[in-house]
Amino acid sequence: MSATPSSNGSPESSPFTLERGLAAFRAEIDGPVAAFFSSCVHCGVCAQSCPFYLETGDPKYTPILKLEPLRLIWAAEFTLLGRLKGLLGLNKQVTDEMLTQWEELIYDSCSMCGRCSLVCPVGNDIQAMVRKSREGMVASGHVPEGLIGASVRAVQTGSPMGLQWKTLQVQINHIETSTGLTVPVDQAGADYLVMLSSMEVINFPEYLEAITRIFDHAGVSWTLSTQCFEATNAGIQIGNKDVAALLVQRVVDAAVALGVKNVISPECGHAYTAIRWEGPNLIGRPYPFHVFHIIEVLDQLRAAxxxxxxxxxxxxxxxxxxxxxxxxxxxxxxxxxxxxxxxxxxxxxxxxxxxxxxxxxxxxxxxxxxxxxxxxxxxxxxxxxxxxxxxxxxxxxxxxxxxxxxxxxxxxxxxxxxxxxxxxxxxxxxxxxxxxxxxxxx
Amino acid sequence: MSATMSGLPSIPVQVETPAGGGACHGNALAILHEVRHALERLISTGEATRIDLHALPFGAGDEAWLTALLGTGEVRATIEALGPTSVQETAIPGVWLVDYHNAEGQRLALHLEITCIPGILRTQCRELDTAVATLDTRLGAATPGGSRPLS
Amino acid sequence: MSDPMDFLLLTKGPLFNLAVTVFALGMAARILEILVNGRRPNYSEARGGQWLPGLRTVLTRSVADPGTFKRAPFNVVVGWLWHLGFIVTLLFFIPHIALIKSLLGLSWPGLPNPVVDLVTAVTLVALVATLVHRRTHRVKRRISTPEDYLVWTLVFLLVLSGYLAYNRIINPYPLALGLHILCAEVFLIVLPFTKLTHIFTVFIARWYNGASFGRRGVES
Amino acid sequence: MRVFEKNPLEKGLAERLREHGVSRRGFLKFCAATASMMALPPAMIPAIAAALERARRPSVIWLSFQECTGCTESLTRSHAPTVEDLILDLISLDYHHTLQAAAGEAAEAAREQAMRDNHGQYLLIVDGSLPGPDANPGYSTIAGVSNYSMLMEAVEGAAAVIAVGTCAAFGGLPAAAPNPTGAVSVMDLVKDKPVVNVSGCPPVPMVITGVLAHFLTFGRLPELDEYHRPLAFFGQSIHDRCYRRPFYDKGLFAETFDDAGARAGWCLYRLGCKGPSTYNACATMRWNAGTSWPIEAGHPCLGCAEPRFWDAGGFYVPLSVPTGPASDYLLAAGAVGAVAGAVVATKARGRAKEEAAVRQPVTVEELEQKL
Amino acid sequence: MSERIVVDPITRIEGHLRIEAQMDGVNIAQAWSSGTMVRGIETILQGRDPRDAWAFAQRICGVCTLVHGLAAVRSVEDALAIELPTNAQLIRNLMIGAQYVHDHVMHFYHLHALDWVDVVSALSADPKATSTLAQSISGWSKSSPGYFSDTQKRLKGFIESGQLGIFANGYWGHPAYKLPPEANLMAFAHYLEALAWQRDAARLQAIFGGKNPHPNFVVGGVACPIDLNSDSAINAKKLAEVQSVIASMRQFVDQVYVPDTLAIAGFYPDWFQRGEGLGNFMCYGDLPATGSADPATFLFPRGVILNRDLTTIHEVDLHDDTQIQEFVSHAWYDYKGGKDTGLHPYQGETRLDYDGRGGVKPPYQQLDVTDGYTWLKAPRWKGHAVEVGPLARVLMLYAQGHAQTKELVDMTLTTLKLEQRALFSTLGRTAARTLESKIVVDAMQGWYDALVANIKAGDGRTFNETLWDPATWPREARGAGFMEAPRGALGHWIVIKDGRIDNYQAVVPSTWNAGPRDPSNQPGAYEAALADNHQLADVKQPLEILRTIHSFDPCIACAVHLVDPVTGERIEVKVV
Missing domain, CATH: 3.40.50 (Rossmann fold)
Known part of the structure; x- marks a missing residue:
């Protein structure tokens, strides 16, 4: 299976350059990255945790191999030996060709599931480093089209699928009708701000209905926000902190505007990661509210x-x-x-x-x-x-x-x-x- | 000037000697196996074997352990030539301990011989040449007025 | 310098000093490279602590999870075997303890030499097996670099020369011991500049991993 | 090598012994002792007897240079054969400072006479190192002659040279660092004659006499190792033949000179024993008529039969411990390395920070262009 | 210029000694003593582990094989104030005692006897008369006519072989030989017996020190542990062996050595009238009765006798830098402060300078005695040249009224019909050596009994571990290790810095005795002794020189081993 580069624009016309990419890679290197690369012994155990390798049998999908561009930059610039080799011109360079080749490895064949990070004998957090690598890939312009599209839509329309509030409003109306309950919208001071994902809204409208019923049943004070209902974050998936920060900021602004104490992340995995773990770091400060996944909230209610x-x-x-x-x-x-x-x-x-x-x-x-x-x-x-x-x-x-x-x-x-x-x-x-x-x- | 000296006092202190004469540091056991093979050779082919115990890395207790284990047999002989040599059959027939000392009593060599009779015990053919002459001389000295050989 | 005793003294004297110097310099540099880079501040609300989970991972990552054991039994078993063998030989062979005591002033009881000898033999067999595995397993073959083979060779020669010296298979002994020490010196010299660094950085790497997951409430 | 051809009238050893009343059994016993001394298997005794029947006294010239007379003292401790048997029956010791009656010019004359009479056939024994040809000849002279000149003159007519003691064999103590007198070994200077090194400080007495007995018995030199030492005595290490070896194997070590382990005779490795790297016969021949040997008397082997043993690390430092101050290097280099690593990392971090300061954020507009 | 006699090599000694004597007719007018070999052991010792020093120092001499090792060990123990366990002190005393007796007997029979005994003359002895002579002086068992006959036969066979070996070119038939053939035969028999006996005597050091020559020592005690239940320690069997060696030593001294000395000396009364020289004698003292190093408990006392005045004993302080000093005005060394200055061993400094200090380029016929002429320095006590050794010790004991010494000396003088003045002579020195052997060998039994009693009392300690680890040492320390070596007062001075040897100096007996002239032209002991009433019967066969020189028992390797301990500099001197 060969990778099909998606970068169709000619290099001259592209705002993304190799230099910009390398700088982005560089900016991601920290102590853990150095420790991880210093420790890798090429044992190959990470491959045994990667569904992409296990089910294709192609060794190029070995997780640690996906980090080669990041590793080369670390080795050349962040180590004594690399600096010395650099003086002699002995370091292998990261090139556009290489990044083009790696695009498939870093995006197509990695769901950032993190299983490799859990089995690596020396403790390498490979998933985290894939996330970091994507920063460099974006900045150098080596990103699959689908992800670009999603990011652009997310920023421009508020949803990676282009979903608008009016569509959701239709659904709210429908739920209110079918359940006889009110779906609270823009209720300032509510305990919980419920966020949604476009995919749920489109594919699984029963989710919102279920929440409405459960919260009503449990007597929970909650609300939706017209300012921002989308919790998913295409910036996390494409791997760009500028886009990601923009999207997180919308959630934060909505929550702050309504003065909620808690924000509930929907039944969506990466949305939770985005607002729960990465968000505060993307905007560079702690939130004035807590973030929970809906399952966490339900379990708290159950326990209570x-x-x-x-x-x-x-x-x-x-x-x-x-x-x-x-x-x-x-x-x-x-x-x-x-x-x-x-x-x-x-x-x-x-x-x-x-x-x-x-x-x-x-x-x-x-x-x-x-x-x-x-x-x-x-x-x-x-x-x-x-x-x-x-x-x-x-x-x-x-x-x-x-x-x-x-x-x-x-x-x-x-x-x-x-x-x-x-x-x-x-x-x-x-x-x-x-x-x-x-x-x-x- | 006094030419006396103090007599050798008896050994001054009591020692708890382990049974068997001493500690075995490991090498004595290997020798015993070698002795066993040599005995089998002696029985099957008549080939005699000599083992030089002096050239083996024995610990302080090894030799005592080995000799105690081999025991003491019926024959014991001492040869006085260039100092004493003691020949002792062990409790194992055909296994002899031959202990060579110089005139000052220092050991020159210690051999285990696996043979019917150690070579050094046998009368030396080379010396038989002079046997008759020696006897004649002594006869002559013992007979008043001198005597001629009987033949 | 063809003389075995001269050779031994060279390896025990100037070369050892050189090796220790390069090793200490390189390894300190490596560790500082990591520590100085450090981590960015994390503003997200922590679900768990970092220090204890980090330390926990330092220990627990030594034992493979059942799934990995099932899918990569060779890696796990042979890896364990030779690592353990190497460590036992390195740290519990009396002459090595004497060496460490002279360098660091630390000492501990050793193991009987026949035990170490047996362990060394097992280590050698396991090392050969790892090489075969590296050449035959598609993933390992794909990700192997020349450095992997270099390091394997050094480790193998190091253990082998020690085994040959102890069993006095190479003679005279000063030559055998000198070769072993030379192997150890080459090992020490390349250690900071190859994946052998993991001997030390593995603790840092595992700690970072454990701390990162632990903060999110996962025992990694 | 042609030997003993000079004096056809001289009687063989067996006859000489017979003349002072030694019986055939005595002779056989002598042969048994000789076999033991030469570290030959007892099965060789008949061959030894046959050879000794005919053996004549070779002329031996013994030169002493930068030495301490310990080697001669050691020779006099030999009990098989004894030094008196050696000098009266087995060899003709024609020049030997410590034992000879003559002094001064008379002594030198005796040496010159022996060298003339036995040209090409005498054994030359040397103890002590000597200042090499490049060193000041005044550092060691005899009768106004430099050691170097005397050695080279005596080597010329020698059948073979035996370097007795580690000084003569390998330079020994005088050549220990920093070798203040430019001392060298015999082997360093003698290239055209067979050289046997009987090393040890001093050598085991029976090893000195054993080599002489071998020469006497077989008319040739014994088989040698790469250091020109007779394999029969130097073929195995002290460690391999040590009665305490089982304790080494069990991991039982004396930690100090008077602890329970020392009293029980445990291995002395940790007290610095150089037995594993030392090839000599002490463990089997022992010293002073089999009375004891260093390890039996509780002291680690110094390694005195090996070249450069004086400079091979402290006598109480285990063999595996480096000879240099490696721990100092460890600390110093560690500190330097830490600084270097910190500098590299800080520089790289600094560059990343600079780049971050001027970093151009990725915008949707840019992304759109890619679509 | 009148005739200059050169004797080089002086044989039957340890080391390389050359004597040049200026004749005045048949008399020796002046003599010069030269050590012609140097190794530089003190330089080699620098920077090494002080615990290792004994092994290096011991190789200063293989004849007095114990003394330098022990002096080195004691210097470290003095520097670090290490207390010895009682057993260790007693074992060391036994080893020192064995060294004395072994060394003195070998010296007498193998190094000295041939100056007095004409081996060739023994061929004409009557074995029966020899037997009668032997039995008249001693109850020694080997004295039958048959025994002497066999010995004579062996000697005859040897001489008739035409290969005289070590006896070749001796001064046989020299008119100075005075013994009758029977005495010569008896002495020759004892020459061979002593060779056999010494092998047995050497075993004592092997039991405690692992081997002889060069037995092993450790700083802080002895290496051999004591455990009566162990095969690998000093146990009852080994103690019994020690007892048997002591018994054999005592028997030989009592029945052979002492009677032979008196018998031979009786034929040479004139040798009690020459060969003394300086008249100054010095002892450091030795053989402590207990574990402490208190001079008051020493068997051999410490002190100096000047001008043969036995009524005044001067005190010696090894640490006082005004007392013991070494001079190089006539040696092949240079001092930074000039060749005429004197340095205490702690400050000792030496630079090899053969060519610059008067060394004659080999091969040479004659030394340049106006400048440096030896590798020996000239040590002085408060400026006095002193003699050290057996005569000094016996005089010291005698002066202090030591009962056994008085008895032995008086018995000797009475037997030989001599005045007390006769002690100050060549044969007085030789006799003193014999008498002190008797004193020491008797004392050995006492140490042995004390050792056994101590072990029986439950004390098995042989080693003091507390200061073994250099980490426990002060940063700087210095100490003096002294001994009464068989040849006389021996001192090793050590300076320790950071666990390593910073400076090491040995001033040995033969440096005192065989040393050259000092800046004020005072000769050394040998030189003075040879100038004391020596006539040569035949200048081609200077037997008389050998007699007096051998009476000192020279040990020259001991004396010359000094290379710059301050800078450790190796001086390369190219010979033009």
Missing amino acids: GRIKTEGMETDRLSLHDPCNLARKSGVIQQQRNLMDLIAADFVELKEHGKFQWCCGAGGGVSSNERAEPLKIAAFKMKKAQIEEVEPARMVTMCATCRTQLEEGLEHFNMDIPVVGLTELIAEHLVEHEPAEQAEGAT
Whole structure:
């Protein structure tokens, strides 16, 4: 499989230059990077954790190899030996050709799932370094078109899919009609600002409805913001902190404008990573609010006894942990607590939690049309896992994962529906008189 | 001037000697295996073997351990030539300990011989040449007035 | 300088000083390169601590997770075998302890020599196996650089020369010991400038990893 | 090598012994002792007897240069053969400062006479190093003649040269750093004659007599190692033949001279024993009629039979420990390295920071151009 | 110019000694003593581990093989104030004692006897008469006519072989030989017996020190541990061996050495009238009774006798830089402060300067005695040239009223019908050596008994570990290690800095005795002794010179080993 460079513009016309890229690479090198490269022994164990390698069998997808441009710059400029070699002109240079070649490795064949970072014997955080490498790739103009498109749309329209508030408003109206509940919008001083992802809004409208019902049931003070509803961050996926910071700033501005105490990240993995972990650093200061994933909030409500469910799903359910949520953010037990509320026949995939396998779509792979074959290949890992435990349905809590699971299972003709955990919870809420509930809510 | 000297006092201190005569540092055991092979050779082909114990790295207790293990047999002989040489059959028939000392009693060599009779015990053919002459001389000295050989 | 004793004294004297100098200079530089770079401030709200998870990872990363063990049993078993063998031989062979004591003033009890000898033999076999693996496994073959083979050769020669010297297979002994010390010196000299650096930086790398994940509430 | 042809009237050893009343058994015993002394297997005794039957006394000239007379003293401790048997029955010691009756001119005359009478056939024994041809000849003279001149003159007619003691064999103590007198070994100077090195400080007495006995018995020199030492005595290291070796193998070491380990006879490696790198016969022949040897008496081997043993690290420093002040280098270089590393990293960081200051943020407009 | 006699090499000594004597008719008018070999051991010692110093220093001499090693060890122990365990002190005393007796017996029979004994004359002895003579002087068992007959036969066979070996070119038949053939035969027999005996005597050092020559020592005690239950330590078996060696030594001294000395000396009364020389004698003292180094407990006392005045003993302080000084005005060295200055060993400095200081280019016939003529320095005590050695010690003991010494000296003088004045002579020196052997060998039994008693009392300590590690040492320290070596007062001075040897100096007995003239032209002991009433019967066979020189038991390698300890500079001198 050969990489198809996406950089179609001629170098002269492009604002992105090799120098700009190298500077971006350079800016990303810190102590951990130096420690990691100093420690790599070329053992190849990282390959054994990468679905892209495991399912293609092509050794070029070995994770550590994806970092070669970053490593070369570190070796040449950040080490004594490199400086000495540099005086003699012995250092291997990072070239445009090289970066062109590496574009596929850094974008198409990496979902930044972070599993390699967890198995590397010397402790190299490879995923973090892929993230860093993408900064250089963007600045030098070596980025897949799909990701550029998503980024441009996200900045220009507020959503990577071009979704507008009016579309969402239609959906809100529909929910209010069907549930008889009010979806609070721009409620200043609410406890929670709920963020959404475009994919949910478009593909899984039941999510918003579920939230509306659960929060109503639990008496949670929450709101949406017309100023900003999109939590996903194409800047993280493409790997550019300028774009990412811009998008994070919108969330922060909305939350600050409404004066909320908490922001809830939707059932979307990278959105959580973006606003929970990277956000404050992108804008260069701590938030005046807390950030939670919806699953965290639901589990808190459960623990507080504010969610009462009835009935159990009787078919065999299994759970897919989104990488960004579980491995990269430590939200692992919460979803299991919630599953225990409603699933009578819950079966774990063999490797789960922090050692779960990626669906293959994260890290912008799903926005990168060119990577479709790789994405499907990588999914085979998940598929094999699912086949092992033969669930009737899969449960997850990330729209990207859910889409990938649905598409992938369908691709392999497997009749296993995929549901979101939040909706599942909503389905089992104990019914109360709406009035009573409304009183409690006010 | 007094020519006396103090007598050798008895050994001044009591020692707890381990049974067997001394500690084995490891090499004595290997020798015993070699002795065993030599004995088998002696039985099957009649070939005699000599082992020079002096050339082996024995610890302080090794030799005592080895000789105690081999034990003491029936024959013991002392040859007085250039100092004493003691020949001692061990409790293992055919295994002899031949201990050569110089005139001052310092050991020259210590051999284990695996043979029927150690060579040094046998009468030396070279000296038989002079046997008759020596006897004649002595006879002559013993006979008043001198005597001629009987033949 | 063809004389074995001259050779031994050269390796025990000037060359050793040189090797130690280059090693100390290089290794200190390497570690400072890392530490001076440091980390950028992190403004996100921490879910867990850093120090303890970092230290925890320094230890736990030595043991492969079950999935990796299942998928790369050779790496795990042989890697363990020869690393352990190397460390045992290096740190628990009496003459090495004496050397370390003279350099650092630290000392500890050693292992019986036959144990070390056996461990060394196992290490050698394991090292050969790693080379075969490196040449035959598609990933390892793909990611291997000349440096990997150089380092393998040095490590192998180092262990082999020690084994030959201890078992007195090369004679005279001053030559054998001198060769072993020379191997150790070359090893020390290249250590800071090759992947051998990981002997020291692995602790830093693992700590950074553990701290980063630990901050996010994950035991890595 | 042709030897012993000069004096056809001289009687063989067996006959000489018989004349002072030594029996055939005594002779055989002498042969057994000789075999043991030459470190030859007892199976060689008949061959030794046959050779000694005919052996005549070779002329031996013993030159002493930069020495301490320890080697001669050692020779007199030999009990098989004894020094009196050696000088009366086995060799003709025609020049030897410490033992000879003559002095001054008479002594020199005896040497010159022996060299003339036995030209090409005498054994030349040397103990002590000597100032080399480039050193001041005044550093060591005998009868007004420099050691170098005397050696070269005596070597000319020698059948072979035996360098007794580490000084003669390898330069020894006088050649230890900084070698103030420019001392060299015999081997450094004698290239056209066979040289046997009987090293040791001093050599084991039976090794000196053993080499002489070998020459006497077989009329030739024994097989030598690469240092020209007789393999029969220097073929194995002290360590390989040490009775304390099992303790080394078990990892049991004396830590000091009077601890329980020292009393129990544990290995002396940690006290600096140079046994592993020292090739000599002490462990089997032992010293002073088998009375003891250094390790048996609790002291680590100094390594005295090896070249440059004086400069091979402290006598109480384990063999594996470097001879130089490596830990000082470790500290100093570590400090320098730390600075260098810090400078490199800081420079690289500085550059990255400078670039960050003038960094052009990526904009959507730029990205759009790529589409 | 009148005739100059040169004797080089002086044989039957340790080392390389040359004597030049200026004749005045048949009399020796002046003599010069020259050590002709140098090695530079003190320079070699610089920068090394002080704990290693003994091994280097020991190789100063292989004959008095123990003394330099022990003096070196003691210098370090003095510098660091290390206390010795009692057992270690007693074992060292036993080793020193064995050294004395071994050395003195070998000197008498193998180095000195042939000056008095005509080996060739022994061929004409009557074995029966020899036996009668031997039995008349001693109860020694080997004295039958058959024994002497066998010895004579062996000698005859040897001489008839035509290869005289070590006896070739001796001054046989020289008119100065006075012994009757029977005494010569007896002495020759004892020459051979002593060779055998000394091998046994040397075993004592091997038991404690691993080997002889050059037994091993350690700073802080002895290397051999004591454990009666171990095969690898000093145990009952080894102690019994020690006892048997001591017994054999005592027997030989009592029954052979002492009687032989008296018998031979009886034939040479005139040699009690020449060959003394200086009349000044010095001892450092030695052989402590206990573990402490308190001179009051020494068997050999410390002090100086001047001008043969036995009534006044002057005190000696090794650390006082005005007392012991070395001069190089007639040696092949130079001092920075000028060749006529004197330096105490702590400040000792020496620069090899053969060509610059009067060395004659080899090969040479004659030394330039107006300038440097030896590798020996000239040590002086408060400016006095002094003699050290057995005569000094016996005089010191005698002057202090040591009972056994008085008894032995008086017995000797009575037996030989001599006055006390006869002690100050060539044979007085030789006799003193014999008598002190008797004193020491008797004392050995006492040390042995004390050692056994101490072990029985439960004290097995042999080594003081507390200051073994150089990390425990002060940054700077200096000490003097002294000994009464068989040949006389021996001192090693060490300066330690940062755990390494900064300066090392040895001033040895033969430097005192064989040293050259000093700046005020006072001769050394040899030179003075040779100028004391010596006539040569035959200038071609200067046997008389050998007699007096040998009476000192020269040990020249000891005396010449000095190379610049201050700068460590190696001076390259190209010979034009």
